[in-house]
Amino acid sequence: MPITLISPDESKSLFPFFKAPAACGFPSPAADYLEQKLSLDQLLIQHPAATFFALAQGSSMQDVGIFDKDILIVDRSLKPSNGDVVMCLLDGELCVKTLYRRGHSVELQSANPAYTPIILDDGQTLDVWGVVIHVVHSLR
Known part of the structure; x- marks a missing residue:
């Protein structure tokens, strides 16, 4: 993508x-x-040197107000907290999901009931690129 x-x-x-x-x-x-x-x-933008913009694609995060073709404002300087929406690379695939840590396990959840949560197993790699801090959404 x-x-x-x-x-x-x-x-x-x-x-x-x-x-x-x-x-x-x-x-x-x-x-x-x-x-x-x-x-x-x-x-x-609080941290200009660590912030970038990205184009959202798809409908998996619609229930948190992120829609197809929205502009995401992502801050790389923030440490992701439980429940943050993050942009990440999961096994080489770029995605935006809500991050949850439960004990030693990590779960990525969509904000659309049509998508099942992703529970990471030991063989998977996850690189969090940053925390989505704002969404620019056009009404037209």
């Missing part, structure tokens, strides 16, 4: 940021609340 890596641009783009919460029921004159400029890379 090919993966597209996108490097964050050195020049940061700043966008208007309305600090007041956006009501999803009644319109609000948000222009009165323009407070500052917002850089999405500053908001979403």
